[in-house]
Amino acid sequence: MTHVEHKREAPSSVKCMVLTVSDTRNTDTDKSGKIIIEKLTEESxxxxxxxxxxxxxxxxxxxAVxxxxxxxxxxVVLLxxxxxxxERDVTIEAVQTLITKELPGFGELFRMLSYNEDIGSAALLSRATAGISEKTAIFSMPGSSGAVKLAMDRLILPEVSHVVREINKGPK
Structure with a gap:
């Protein structure tokens, strides 16, 4: 089965949890959380x-995860x-204790795109990661709105349904 056929069999809608990790944001000031929600629901x-x-x-x-x-x-859990x-950045440490299958390509591609299209060499400071725990996909992005838009538009939205299909497909 080709990649295109796999994507065609993917669910048209996936059920998501959005987690914003912040000591300072609230529901009124959480710009990045709002962007994720809008891109998931209104755009996709x-x-x-x-x-x-x-x-x-x-x-x-x-x-929470x-x-x-x-x-x-x-x-899908999107952080x-x-x-x-x-020192206070501990999302990756929390998420890595739960991931049973890592998706290293997410972090690698995110940093490449960030370097090329957004923040240049500062991309090396990002520890964005993704993986699977049981039957749930987990994507962990930086908190800046630029990073969230980049991750959602270029990586997560194009593949999230395909990822969920792959997690849930039964044995051959």
Whole structure:
């Protein structure tokens, strides 16, 4: 089966959880979370069944993502924030404890696109990552609105349905 056929068999809509990791944002000031939700729902026809803002706290992030993984109404958890190298940036440490299959291409491609199209050599400071836990895809992006737009438009939206199809397909 070709890549095009796989994509054709993918669900037209996936069920998402959006998690913003921030000590300072709230629902009124969470520009990046709003961009993710808009791109998923209004631009792509997916559903956002859960939206939360969690503090830059590894335990709290792990708990929120674990809830998404356990929820049968969530196919994909999309996080933004906490992916840098500052001491308080612990999103990646939280997410990596839950991922059973890594998708290294997401981080690699995100950093390449960030370098070429957005922030130049500062892209090397990003630890954006993605992977699978049980039957749930997890994408962890930086918190800036430029990074979120880039990740959503160029990587996540073109492939998220295909990723969910691959996770859920049965044995041959």
């Amino acid at each position: 026809g997916h559903s956002v069944n859960e939206y939360k803002i969690v503090k830059d706290d590894q335990k709290g992030i792990t708990e 674990t809830q998404g993984i356990a929820d049968p109404d969530i196919d 933004n924030g906490g992916t840098g190298i500052a």
